[in-house]
Amino acid sequence: xxxxxxxxxxxxxxxxxxxxxxxxxxxxxxxxxxxxxxxxxxxxxxxxxxxxxxxxxxxxxxxxxxxxxxxxxxxxxxxxxxxxxxxxxxxxxxxxxxxxxxxxxxxxxxxxxxxxxxxxxxxxxxxxxxxxxxxxxxxxxxxxxxxxxxxxxxxxxxxxxxxxxxxxxxxxxxxxxxxxxxxxxxxxxxxxxxxxxxxxxxxxxxxxxxxxxxxxxxxxxxxxxxxxxxxxxxxxxxxxxxxxxxxxxxxxxxxxxxxxxxxxxxxxxxxxxxxxxxxxxxxxxxxxxxxxxxxxxxxxxxxxxxxxxxxxxxxxxxxxxxxxxxxxxxxxxxxxxxxxxxxxxxxxxxxxxxxx
Amino acid sequence: xxxxxxxxxxxxxxxxxxxxxxxxxxxxxxxxxxxxxxxxxxxxxxxxxxxxxxxxxxxxxxxxxxxxxxxxxxxxxxxxxxxxxxxxxxxxxxxxxxxxxxxxxxxxxxxxxxxxxxxxxxxxxxxxxxxxxxxxxxxxxxxxxxxxxxxxxxxxxxxxxxxxxxxxxxxxxxxxxxxxxxxxxxxxxxxxxxxxxxxxxxxxxxxxxxxxxxxxxxxxxxxxxxxxxxxxxxxxxxxxxxxxxxxxxxxxxxxxxxxxxxxxxxxxxxxxxxxxxxxxxxxxxxxxxxxxxxxxxxxxxxxxxxxxxxxxxxxxxxxxxxxxxxxxxxxxxxxxxxxxxxxxxxxxxxxxxxxx
DNA sequence: AGCCGCTTTGGAAGCCCTTCCATTTAGGAA
DNA sequence: TTCCTAAATGGAAGGGCTTCCAAAGCGGCT
Numbered sequence: 001x002x003x004x005x006x007x008x009x010x011x012x013x014x015x016x017x018x019x020x021x022x023x024x025x026x027x028x029x030x031x032x033x034x035x036x037x038x039x040x041x042x043x044x045x046x047x048x049x050x051x052x053x054x055x056x057x058x059x060x061x062x063x064x065x066x067x068x069x070x071x072x073x074x075x076x077x078x079x080x081x082x083x084x085x086x087x088x089x090x091x092x093x094x095x096x097x098x099x100x101x102x103x104x105x106x107x108x109x110x111x112x113x114x115x116x117x118x119x120x121x122x123x124x125x126x127x128x129x130x131x132x133x134x135x136x137x138x139x140x141x142x143x144x145x146x147x148x149x150x151x152x153x154x155x156x157x158x159x160x161x162x163x164x165x166x167x168x169x170x171x172x173x174x175x176x177x178x179x180x181x182x183x184x185x186x187x188x189x190x191x192x193x194x195x196x197x198x199x200x201x202x203x204x205x206x207x208x209x210x211x212x213x214x215x216x217x218x219x220x221x222x223x224x225x226x227x228x229x230x231x232x233x234x235x236x237x238x239x240x241x242x243x244x245x246x247x248x249x250x251x252x253x254x255x256x257x258x259x260x261x262x263x264x265x266x267x268x269x270x271x272x273x274x275x276x277x278x279x280x281x282x283x284x285x286x287x288x289x290x291x292x293x294x295x296x297x298x299x300x301x302x303x304x305x306x307x308x309x310x311x312x313x314x315x316x317x318x319x320x321x322x323x324x325x326x327x328x329x330x331x332x333x334x335x336x337x338x339x340x341x342x343x344x345x346x347x348x349x350x351x352x353x354x355x356x
Numbered sequence: 357x358x359x360x361x362x363x364x365x366x367x368x369x370x371x372x373x374x375x376x377x378x379x380x381x382x383x384x385x386x387x388x389x390x391x392x393x394x395x396x397x398x399x400x401x402x403x404x405x406x407x408x409x410x411x412x413x414x415x416x417x418x419x420x421x422x423x424x425x426x427x428x429x430x431x432x433x434x435x436x437x438x439x440x441x442x443x444x445x446x447x448x449x450x451x452x453x454x455x456x457x458x459x460x461x462x463x464x465x466x467x468x469x470x471x472x473x474x475x476x477x478x479x480x481x482x483x484x485x486x487x488x489x490x491x492x493x494x495x496x497x498x499x500x501x502x503x504x505x506x507x508x509x510x511x512x513x514x515x516x517x518x519x520x521x522x523x524x525x526x527x528x529x530x531x532x533x534x535x536x537x538x539x540x541x542x543x544x545x546x547x548x549x550x551x552x553x554x555x556x557x558x559x560x561x562x563x564x565x566x567x568x569x570x571x572x573x574x575x576x577x578x579x580x581x582x583x584x585x586x587x588x589x590x591x592x593x594x595x596x597x598x599x600x601x602x603x604x605x606x607x608x609x610x611x612x613x614x615x616x617x618x619x620x621x622x623x624x625x626x627x628x629x630x631x632x633x634x635x636x637x638x639x640x641x642x643x644x645x646x647x648x649x650x651x652x653x654x655x656x657x658x659x660x661x662x663x664x665x666x667x668x669x670x671x672x673x674x675x676x677x678x679x680x681x682x683x684x685x686x687x688x689x690x691x692x693x694x695x696x697x698x699x700x701x702x703x704x705x706x707x708x709x710x711x712x
Numbered sequence: 713a714g715c716c717g718c719t720t721t722g723g724a725a726g727c728c729c730t731t732c733c734a735t736t737t738a739g740g741a742a
Numbered sequence: 743t744t745c746c747t748a749a750a751t752g753g754a755a756g757g758g759c760t761t762c763c764a765a766a767g768c769g770g771c772t
Contacts (some may be wrong), residue, residue, distance in 0.1 A: 008501075009476050011728060022752035027730060035750060057477040058423065059728030061414040062757050069457075076443050083439055087432050090460040099478065101425075102458050104446045120365050121413040122455065145364075269655075295651055299625075367758055378722035383760060391720060415758030418727045 010051040019047040030055060067125055069099045070320060071118035073111065074130035076104040080294055081309055082130075085152070088313025089128060096321050098125070105132060112138060119147065126320045128152060134159065148323035152316045155333065160323065162316045162334045166196050169305040169338035170203025173289045174261050176303070176340055178211045180348055182259035182287060186219035188245040188271060189263035190236030197222070197235060200263045200291060218252055221245040237263070242270025250278055258286060259346075265290040265297045265304055268345075272300065283347035293341055301344035312336050366407040375403040386411060423481055425455045426676060427474035429467065430486035432460040436650055437665055438486075441508070444669025445484060452677050454481070461488060468494060475503065482676045484508060490515065504679035508672045511689065516679065518672045518690045522552050525661040525694035526559025529645040530617050532659075532696055534567045536704055538615035538643060542575035544601040544627060545619035546592030553578070553591060556619045556647060574608055577601040579623075593619070598626025606634055614642060615702075621646040621653045621660055624701075628656065639703035649697055657700035668692050 012030075016023045021044060028036050029044040047053075061067045072089055074082060086102075093100045101122060103114040111132055118124045126148035134142075134149075134156045142149045143158060151161035177185060187204050190197040201220075208215055223236025226244045242262060249257065262268040268290035272282055282288050290297060293306035315334070323329055342348050368386075372379045377400060384392050385400040403409075417423045428445055430438060442458075449456045457478060459470040467488055474480045482504035490498075490505075490512045498505045499514060507517035533541060543560050546553040557576075564571055579592025582600045598618060605613065618624040624646035628638055638644050646653060649662035671690065679685055698704050 012730095013728080016752095023729085024731080024752055025750085028751090031730080037750060040750080054472065054476040056418070056479065056728055058414040058417040058479060059757095060730075062412075062418055062759090063728075063730040065757075067414065076439075076446065083432075087460070090432065090458060091462075094460070099457050099459075099473075101455050102446060103455075104443065104450070106447075116410065117455075120410040123412065123414060296655055299652055299655065369758080372722095379759085380722055380761080381720085384721090387760080393720065396720080412758050415727090416760075418729085419758080419760040421727075 009056070010053045012053075012055065015044065015047050015051060015053050018051065019044045061123065065123075067123045068097065069101055069122065069124045070126045070128060070317070071101045071103060071114075071122065071124040072128040072130060073103045073105055073114055073118070073132060074128075075132065076106065081292070081307070084309035085130065085313040088310040088315075089317055090313075092314040092317035092321075096317070098321075108132070111135075126150070126324050128316055128320060129154065146327040148320055148327060150316050150320045150323065152312065158331065160319055160332050160334075162312050162319070162336060164196075164307045164312070165335040165337050166199035167203040167206070168335075169291065169307070170200035170261065170263070171207045172203075172338065172340050173291065173303075173305050174204050174207035175210075176342070176348070177259045177261065177287060177289055177346060178207060178213070180259075180287065180346060182257075183213060184219075184255070184257045184259070185213065185215070186221070186249055186257035186260045187215075187263065188221050188242060188249070188260060188267055190222065190241070190267070191224045192222045193224075194235035194237075197237075197263055204261055216255060218255075219249070219257055221248055237266055239266055239270035239273075242267025243274045244270075246271035246274035250274065250280070256286070259283075260286060260288050262288060262290050265292040265294045265302060268302055268304070269296060269300065272302075272345075282345050287347045288345040290345075297341075298343070303343045303346035303348070304341050306339045306341050308336060308339065365412070366409045368409075368411065371400065371403050371407060371409050374407065375400045417479065421479075423479045424453065425457055425478065425480045426482045426484060426673070427457045427459060427470075427478065427480040428484040428486060429459045429461050429470055429474070429488060430484075431488065432462065437648070437663070440665035441486065441669040444666040444671075445673055446669075448670040448673035448677075452673070454677075464488070467491075482506070482680050484672055484676060485510065502683040504676055504683060506672050506676045506679065508668065514687065516675055516688050516690075518668050518675070518692060520552075520663045520668070521691040521693050522555035523559040523562070524691075525647065525663070526556040526617065526619070527563045528559075528694065528696050529647065529659075529661050530560050530563035531566075532698070532704070533615045533617065533643060533645055533702060534563060534569070536615075536643065536702060538613075539569060540575075540611070540613045540615070541569065541571070542577070542605055542613035542616045543571075543619065544577050544598060544605070544616060544623055546578065546597070546623070547580045548578050549580075550591035550593075553593075553619055560617055572611060574611075575605070575613055577604055593622055595622055595626035595629075598623025599630045600626075602627035602630035606630065606636070612642070615639075616642060616644055618644060618646050621648040621650040621658060624658055624660070625652060625656065628658075628701075638701050643703045644701040646701075653697075654699070659699045659702035659704070660697050662695045662697050664692060664695065 012023050012026050016026045021040060025040060026044055029041050070093060076082065090100055101124065103118065105111050105114065112135065115138055118127060129149065129151050131153040133154060134151065139156060139158060149159050151159055153163060155161040155163055185208065189201055223241040226241055228240055228244055262271055268288055271288065275282060275286060280286060290302050290304040293304045297304045319332065368379050368382050372382045377396060381396060382400055385397050426449060432438065446456055457480065459474065461467050461470060468491065471494055474483060485505065485507050487509040489510060490507065495512060495514060505515050507515055509519060511517040511519055541564065545557055579597040582597055584596055584600055618627055624644055627644065631638060631642060636642060644658065646658050646660040649660045653660045
């Protein structure tokens with residue numbers, strides 16, 4: 001009995017010998033080459049089946065100068081966002097019969113090390129760079145060697161990228177609040193240097209401008225204007241900044257806003273906590289809309305902007321495959337549109353109930 | 357200018373030539389072979405550095421019959437549990453200078469396909485099988501060929517495994533409730549066929565027995581004894597089963613328990629909802645302890661049992677590396693101990709307050 | 713000078729494929 | 743039958759490494 005895998009996996013030579021053909025012929029069968037007579041093909045396939053033969057990927061890779069492998073470099077932080085993204089990436093990769101090597105970048109210094117490793121040692125056929133900046137030196141390398149690269153949740157003028165449309169997402173969120181009748185709006189956001197924070201702010205301003213609403217002094221609160229322990233972390237999107245920002249808003253007694261757009265759900269949770277501690281209710285005393293659609297958002301009934309990460313992962317891989325097949329394919333910068341998820345915190349549901 | 361990666365990556369031949377040595381010597385330097393004179397080594401290293409040379413992993417793999425790659429097969433379901441596990445796996449893999457190929461198994465039928473692919477095509481040096489059953493046919497293959505395999509969150513007599521100690525976790529949860537003075541306890545759990553559900557039940561019984569407490573009729577509710585839409589899904593751990601189970605408990609008016617051990621957090625959330633709808637408070641009217649420590653648990657203040665998945669992922673990889681280095685190393689079955697996370701739902705915190 | 717035994721080095725063979733070129737074979741046309 | 747063309751096939755070369763064996767270098771001995 002040969003066993004499922006063969007005691008020592010068979011090689012193309014054994015297949016050729018048992019089938020009474022040359023190795024070239026076996027290779028041609030394996031690669032669906034055109035010039036093979038149906039009988040020979042059948043005979044070879046039969047032997048392949050009997051020996052349970054599968055080609056050795058490394059030998060194939062060496063000969064073909066292709067690895068049928070792509071690498072994804074991503075920071076492994078938070079939950080939902082990356083899990084969904086990874087799911088999408090993994091699924092699409094498998095569908096194309098490619099394998100995925102995953103590199104988790106915990107320190108930005110490691111990035112170039114792993115890039116080099118993926119490219120030069122592993123000879124991956126393409127790279128997915130997620131949420132990480134592309135250094136100029138590597139940008140040049142990728143271009144010079146025409147290596148397929150797709151950026152996800154980050155961007156660079158010279159390479160394909162998929163990013164969430166932060167601006168239109170924020171715009172939709174704010175527009176929603178305005179339609180619900182709010183005229184006095186505030187915004188809580190992350191650090192001013194954070195790109196997503198900037199874009200979400202732009203969307204906010206645009207929605208206000210379109211409705212002819214002005215943003216009074218003090219109704220925009222960025223994380224870096226606050227003080228506290230976890231304030232300086234990352235992009236400023238965390239619970240504490242949300243909490244402190246809301247406290248600050250609540251101190252502006254006279255001109256308290258009736259609705260707040262919070263640029264991240266996690267901050268929105270902090271904000272809700274601050275309101276609760278002041279005895280205020282959401283949305284009655286103040287309506288809230290967040291951004292991200294984290295897992296908790298559903299639980300607490302937070303209206304928010306959902307980013308379709310699964311789909312984004314899939315599409316990024318599709319694009320990468322296209323680039324692998326045609327490295328000269330023109331650049332594409334895709335903005336993935338977000339979705340407004342209406343729950344309780346914006347007050348829309350109550351309003352509907354009133355009307356009936 | 358050579359560029360970061362070399363216009364076409366250098367080979368060992370170029371290095372040898374520029375350094376004025378033979379390829380064997382370069383190879384020896386690369387692999388830290390002993391018999392090399394310091395001067396030669398220095399010269400070769402210098403050229404390697406200048407050419408930015410890195411060995412071609414596929415050529416190395418082919419020659420060495422080793423890939424410096426491991427594969428992880430896992431179902432990609434839920435959040436926290438797998439994300440943490442994957443983080444641990446990824447980190448430990450990188451520390452050993454191995455690369456990780458990730459296979460997501462969405463359909464059990466795919467499992468053997470990907471196993472075969474990993475083993476026979478990719479020639480990975482070891483496999484991590486997560487939360488998936490090992491079929492007998494493959495078990496034999498792994499044994500015969502002495503292929504390093506480590507099971508995570510699943511087990512098989514003949515292979516190394518890392519599992520959460522469900523029983524002692526449940527025991528700790530229930531013991532905690534008993535220490536808080538509860539004498540009338542109930543349990544809500546998943547399907548009776550689910551292995552974790554069974555083990556958690558055993559832990560529950562053991563804690564009761566040790567305290568001399570009997571479990572009255574009707575105070576154990578398994579998902580498969582309920583009716584409803586999502587009831588039959590997977591292992592029975594979902595919100596709806598928790599909700600229905602609690603409803604059922606609440607109908608037993610006379611003998612309502614004072615505390616409930618819920619075998620999964622997600623069910624505990626459903627149970628809390630049912631209580632809330634009946635106007636009951638947690639923990640005043642009924643204390644609750646869950647299992648899993650999902651993200652929401654912290655938010656709602658659910659006392660629960662935390663499974664240290666990150667650590668488990670790391671340890672599984674460590675073990676796999678040990679097996680790669682010594683395939684005859686004796687089997688080990690490790691049970692990872694859980695941690696009791698005390699929050700509000702068990703009433704312990706209030707009790708402490710009372711005392712002061 | 714000649715010899716011995718290390719240490720150090722060079723490079724052929726081998727790992728398992730793909731691909732290309734040469735060769736064989738079959739089928740038609742003359 | 744003979745010759746020509748196209749289809750089918752065999753297998754050498756090559757891809758970049760490791761490893762092993764043979765050979766060279768070296769220092770100290772006699």
